[in-house]
Amino acid sequence: MDAKKKRVAIVGAGPSGLAACKHALAKGFRPVVFESDTAVGGVWNRTLASTRLQTPASAYRFSDFPWLPASADDxxxxxxxxxxxxxxxxxxTRRFGVLERVRSGCRVLGASYVRATEQEVAAWERWSGNGEAFGDGTGEWHLTVRHGDGESEGGTTQV
Structure with a gap:
């Protein structure tokens, strides 16, 4: 697979986006995480100061990254x-090299699939869940991303 086809866009640097980026990196992809906020963590950065996790820390963690310190209860x-x-x-994000893949202040405004034929789009509805990506890999997604807080769009980022 050529390097261009190994590019992956991930929208949002919340827990799922961070884990997706870490695993994409491990598989040799070149992910970019578009995050509209200025920091990783998703809603945890935009909540009331009194908000706490509703489950024990030990149940809300990445399987390959324990809470530090290890004795969280202490x-x-x-x-x-x-x-x-x-x-x-x-x-x-620091431990697994994800932080440098995050583009803060970048809001994804839209996504469109380019070069999809009607037959290809119709096949997506019959996807069998066999692990194969939609289509034959000849198309690509074009994302429209606004960079920063400005009113104007920052252009189209092709992924």
């Missing part, structure tokens, strides 16, 4: 505050 992390969850996500 540090008052049984049900971490939103800022502690955000810090945990940031530590995860």
């Amino acid at each position: 540090e008052g992390l049984s049900f971490p505050r939103h800022d502690q969850v955000s810090e945990y996500m940031t530590a995860y």
Whole structure:
């Protein structure tokens, strides 16, 4: 597979976007995470100061990255505050090289699939769940991304 076809766009640097980026990197892809906020962590950065995790920290963690310190209960992390969850996500991104793949302040405004024939689009509805990507790989997605807080669009980023 050529390098251009190994480019992957991920929308959002919340827990799922971060994990997707980490696994894409491990598979040799070149992911870019578009995050509209200025930090990773998703909603954990945009919530009330009193918000805490509703499940124990031990149940809300990446399988390959434990909460630090290991004795979370000793540090008052049984049900971490939103800022502690955000810090945990940031530590995860640093540990696995995800942080440098995140483009902060980039809001995805739209996505369109280019070069899809009507037959190809019709086949998507019959996708059998066999792990194969939609289409034959000849098309590509074009994302429209606004960079920063400006009113104007920053152009089209092809992925």
